[in-house]
């Protein structure tokens with residue numbers, strides 16, 4: 001009796017293959033997702049992708065060759081009849097000089113093909129292009145449970161120190177950026193998949209990486225090392241700007257916090273630079289996530305403009321007062337206003353960010369309201385709730401806010417552009 005080429009039991013599995021492949025595609029294996037390492041936007045990520053593809057090609061060749069030999073042997077020498085089944089195994093042989101030399105040489109060749117570009121890439125990604133020649137820029141990123149602080153050593157503010165921002169890293173496009181990696185607590189990992197591979201932020205160790213965005217744009221980042229309760233939502237954004245816009249952004253950020261309340265003395269300060277070179281996007285009201293997701297870069301640009309018409313100075317002034325009374329100032333810096341804390345993100349220009357809570361929520365008045373009302377709902381274990389709103393030792397509530405107070409705080413924080 002002749003047996004079928006493919007054992008009958010295997011046939012249903014094979015028939016299911018196209019369905020499985022379709023399912024894999026449907027479940028979102030698109031190669032140009034927000035955090036796809038296949039959709040590279042800068043030289044470092046590109047070099048890493050190229051190296052990955054070299055490995056894929058070499059291993060694909062090995063897979064096909066070994067698989068083909070295996071399939072050939074299995075099909076050609078399989079037991080065809082009941083007599084075959086009962087027969088003794090054929091005489092076993094070993095030791096063929098040519099085959100052995102051939103296999104060893106082929107393995108060495110494969111390893112060399114992978115090793116040469118690997119070594120080249122190790123140096124390429126480690127060594128930040130020469131500062132003078134390549135016009136490199138430097139930033140220090142510090143991981144906190146569960147958000148990121150960014151410092152700009154090149155932008156020193158008189159009597160304050162370097163410019164500090166949180167969760168949204170703005171960089172010049174087309175220039176190499178050296179990122180010093182630090183942490184204040186546990187190990188985190190800094191990863192912007194479209195711009196560069198991840199590097200860990202390790203306590204008491206000065207790591208760094210460099211990246212470059214070829215074009216202005218909005219890129220998604222993520223902590224990539226498990227760091228506690230809210231690790232999965234410890235995100236950040238990288239916004240790359242053209243040279244002119246970057247200078248404008250820096251000038252704006254270096255200014256102390258904006259004041260909308262007419263009663264305060266600093267209200268007479270000269271009007272701040274407006275992002276005139278950014279196009280306005282009418283309708284980009286940032287209320288619904290659909291618009292934001294469709295074009296986050298446009299949404300970010302829109303966020304940079306103050307909107308005096310939509311502001312309520314009296315409410316903002318009340319918010320500013322509440323920000324002190326409710327002890328928010330103990331953890332947050334609002335440069336030029338009362339806040340001096342460093343346990344949480346710098347909020348001097350929080351109104352100009354597209355996201356809050358480390359890339360977790362879109363920065364709309366409604367979302368900010370939700371966050372201030374119940375931070376623990378969005379980020380379990382976060383240090384604003386545990387240690388700020390409540391005493392972690394006793395569970396006693398320390399900060400209590402009613403709806404009007406939250407509205408005032410939101411009006412104040414949203415005015416900080």
Ligand code: HEC
Pocket residue numbers: 145146147166167230323326327328329330331332343344345350353355356357358359368372379382383384385386387388389399409413
């Ligand atoms: C015990 C310190 C502490 C106190 C007190 C505190 N916060 Fe926070 N705040 C934090 C930390 C830490 C984060 C970052 C949370 C995260 O993303 O994990 C944060 C995040 C925020 C954010 C989001 C900022 C961003 O860019 O992601 C806002 C807005 C905010 N706090 C407002 C307030 C207000 C308003 C108060 C007072 C009612 C307050 N905070 C009190 C520590 C504090």
Ligand SMILES: [Cu+2]
Pocket residue numbers: 143144146187188189223224225226227231234
């Ligand atoms: Cu982390």
